[in-house]
Amino acid sequence: MASVILLTESYHPHLLQTLSSWSDITIHHIDSPNRREFLSLLPEADIWIMRGVPKVTSELLRHTTRLKYIIRAGSGIEHIDKRALEERGILLFSTPQANAAAVAEYVVAALILLCHKMLPAHHMLREHNEWKRHSFIGKELSSLTVGIIGFGNNGSRTAYLLKQLGARVLAYDKYKAGFSGHGILEVGLETLWKEADAISLHVPLTEETEGCINEQFLARFHKPIALINAARGKIVSLSALAKAFKEGRIWGAALDTLPQEPPERLPPQEQEAWDFLRLHPSVLITPHIAGSSEESEFRLAQGVIVILQTLLSRPS
Numbered sequence: 001m002a003s004v005i006l007l008t009e010s011y012h013p014h015l016l017q018t019l020s021s022w023s024d025i026t027i028h029h030i031d032s033p034n035r036r037e038f039l040s041l042l043p044e045a046d047i048w049i050m051r052g053v054p055k056v057t058s059e060l061l062r063h064t065t066r067l068k069y070i071i072r073a074g075s076g077i078e079h080i081d082k083r084a085l086e087e088r089g090i091l092l093f094s095t096p097q098a099n100a101a102a103v104a105e106y107v108v109a110a111l112i113l114l115c116h117k118m119l120p121a122h123h124m125l126r127e128h129n130e131w132k133r134h135s136f137i138g139k140e141l142s143s144l145t146v147g148i149i150g151f152g153n154n155g156s157r158t159a160y161l162l163k164q165l166g167a168r169v170l171a172y173d174k175y176k177a178g179f180s181g182h183g184i185l186e187v188g189l190e191t192l193w194k195e196a197d198a199i200s201l202h203v204p205l206t207e208e209t210e211g212c213i214n215e216q217f218l219a220r221f222h223k224p225i226a227l228i229n230a231a232r233g234k235i236v237s238l239s240a241l242a243k244a245f246k247e248g249r250i251w252g253a254a255l256d257t258l259p260q261e262p263p264e265r266l267p268p269q270e271q272e273a274w275d276f277l278r279l280h281p282s283v284l285i286t287p288h289i290a291g292s293s294e295e296s297e298f299r300l301a302q303g304v305i306v307i308l309q310t311l312l313s314r315p316s
Helices: 013-022 035-044 081-088 100-115 118-128 153-164 187-193 215-219 236-244 268-279 294-312
Strands: 003-007 025-030 047-050 069-072 091-095 145-149 168-172 185-186 197-199 225-229 250-255 283-285
Touching: 003 013, 003 035, 013 294, 025 035, 025 047, 025 236, 047 185, 069 294, 081 215, 100 118, 100 153, 100 250, 100 283, 100 294, 118 283, 145 153, 145 187, 153 185, 153 294, 168 197, 185 187, 215 236, 236 268, 268 283
Parallel strands: 003 025, 003 047, 047 069, 069 091, 145 168, 145 197, 168 185, 197 225, 225 250, 250 283
Antiparallel strands: none
16 A cells, blocks of 8 residues: 655655655645645645644644654754654654754854944945944954854754854753864853853753743853854743843844744734844844755755655565
């Protein structure tokens, strides 16, 4: 009996072309699914390939009758109820390495923009048509001590790239140890708070990390810092970040992820902070694109194909 593979959202053509060349499988691809169409196909699926939506809940899984595997094309799995999968015997796979290079380049590019004050300089010329060359004397990336929080695929790749460009790199990971080397110094949070000029976040969204970059955390730094968040938006309190900006404890920020995407219905305090941050000339805001590149999309497709080949070769 042919395996039924359900794909939701968009993918690199390489994945779809490869699957269409395989025999003994049936493919259903819903690029922008409405709930009715999705729920009509889910009961038929043996394998579901998904990205960031919808949330995988116990209620949703009640509609499955044949599902054995979910392949999360990407890294974050905070939208998937792993306990509900276990209860139904559904195995979860992901492709966490696919976008590490893209994320690392985003972080480096963001830090360079902030260091050389390109954003406020651009803002001054574009919005006010004022040529103030000597008002925007920046600093070199190699002068910074950059703290990496989370030393997984993205964090380690970012750390090594920063080191290659001459930055001093400190790394903290609560759940890893013994990863110092290649110029990266493993440290505790106390050292990070004392020495960092900038921090880059690379932790998953969990109950523990949600809102962990708050007023108390930011107050611990001994000097003003830049904050880069290319991880998950709910890790950072926007109101705490805005307050730290106003108090001179943040000299720049890059936010690729937000607590709500798009930020349409934020709580009043977060909305006020968002309005402040999105208009600040020293804040780079992008719509969750740090991990997106032509190359990372291709690697993601390749990763999914490798997983599928393994699963489809298993005895029924």
